[in-house]
Amino acid sequence: MTGRRATTTLGTLLRLAWRTDRKAGLVLAVFLLSGAVSHGLVGVFLREVADAATSGRPPQAVVWAVAAGFALAAGVALGRAELALMQELAERMGLAVQEEILTLTSGVPTIEHLERPVYLDRLRTLREESWQLYFAVWALALVVEHAAQIGLGVALMAAVHPLLPLLLGGAVLPSLLVRRRAARHLDAAAERTAESARLEQHLSEMVTGAESAKEVRLSGAGPALGGMAVRRWEEVSDVQGRAGVRAGLVTFAGSATFLAGYVGALGLTAGQGSATAGDVVLVATVGVQFVTQASRLAFHLGSVTAGLRAAARLAWLRAYAQEPAPAEEPASARQPAPPEDGHSPSRLPGRLAGGISLHGVSFTYPGTTRQVLHDLDLRMPAGATVALVGAHGSGKTTLAKLLCALYHPDRGEIRADGIPLHRLTPQAWRRRVSAVFQDLARFELTAAETVGVGDLPRLGDRRAVESALTGAGATSLIARLPDGLSTELGDTFERGHRPSGGQWQQLALARASMRRDPLLLVLDEPTASLDAPAESAVFARYAEAARRHPGAVTLLITHRFPTVRTADLIVVLDAGRVVQQGTHADLIARPGPYAELYAIQREAFT
């Protein structure tokens, strides 16, 4: 971390702490200061005890002893109070940070980060380490406290013998340096094993998770998957264990140096003719405090470093979530063609007049090198139902994700009525898009909320929800639920109703019907759990709705030809390229991939 970045990160950390609870923070600072003073006084009072006792002043010795006892007790009590308050504040700050992480993550305009392991690793580490942020602030305060205590000890010892601070100080330094080196060993091991740890977690979830339970039981793959998870875990713990041993050895070497310095300091004091018994007690006491203070100093320095790393990750996430303004996007990233109408309006129309078009769109998933979509040119007229067909992996879902602005094309552009999407914020466009994807979200809420989240401003609007359910043909599903729209769905609830796969799809379809004026409706195999006639009925309903409100494009992705053939425009994708387009009648009349795929399906069902 460079000096400037470290200062910025420290600023992030301090601002977070300040925001958590200013009053409690100030009380904590007073506790810390008082604790530092009371610890420092213990050595001084004990020296007075020893000197008063050896010079025949027992009453004074008793008074000093009581004072030393008070100072010690105050130090311990303040330490406990500090810790309790710190834990409470750390929890509160951790909660606030977790909330910020969730807001930032869901606020990132595209979804590429959620499909990239490096991002996911960083995010997981940040979530796990968020509690360290608060401790780091106080660790910083404790570093200052311990440094002050050590400074006080140095002054007291210098008064006994000028070489004592050098002897003990010289022994402290290596122990501090080795701590950092030990932490680096552990960090490097954690980073090296991140992928294996991720795999271990994935495999364990496969064995224990409800979603994969059926396949795992039937295939009997549980023990094999469990074995793989164990091997991954062994790899992780082997590397981390070795790093732990190396860190331990380094730390031990540092402690041994310190011990030698301590013993030397006592010998030097006792061997000095002018030293009183009180001086020896003072050096012994302060020396021991030196040991604990130095090791705490090193420990807290470690916490500060960990906290700074966590704050740097948070700063990274904040920067990542800050989407660059569309106008500032590098021109080199795209090759824009002039808008069809010669100008570029910045507002989306209430309904599309022309349609949605693709101009030389190419796309490669971030972090990969294989291009998935190649130079696509396509025009989808307003009011049309467009069916996207093609073999598995031909790029249908990818194209749908680009149309929803969940990813940006690497080259070329997508326009809605001539407005290039990259001139709009992704949020502005997505507010006008409704979509159901094959890997649909199962919101475990009440049935009304599960549907209502499709249009947040109308989340609690029962009539809107009911009309969306009607639009999706899912009213009978609600009629069968024990508490109708108020039925709690999913395992998250103790007595939650468990919808079937098809029912979740119906709810997702209803959710996608919540928005009143979408310009694009994407249906990416949302009916795979329904039979072919039921699927055709669903699509017929959407096609009919599209005809009644012709200001939008309805994009349909399905492998079932009885449904495909009803579309106004059929686009055939092959390995990321548009290889054919037209109506069913056009495409069936000429040889080509569509006619072949159609013949295969017809044969299979006759």
Ligand SMILES: Nc1ncnc2c1ncn2[C@@H]1O[C@H](COP(=O)(O)OP(=O)(O)OP(=O)(O)O)[C@@H](O)[C@H]1O
């Ligand atoms: N997140 C991702 N990162 C990298 N590559 C991806 C990602 N998602 C999909 N791909 C790749 O992009 C290609 C197109 O995938 P896509 O899901 O768009 O195909 P599809 O036509 O929708 O397939 P299917 O009919 O099976 O749903 C595939 O080769 C796939 O491996």
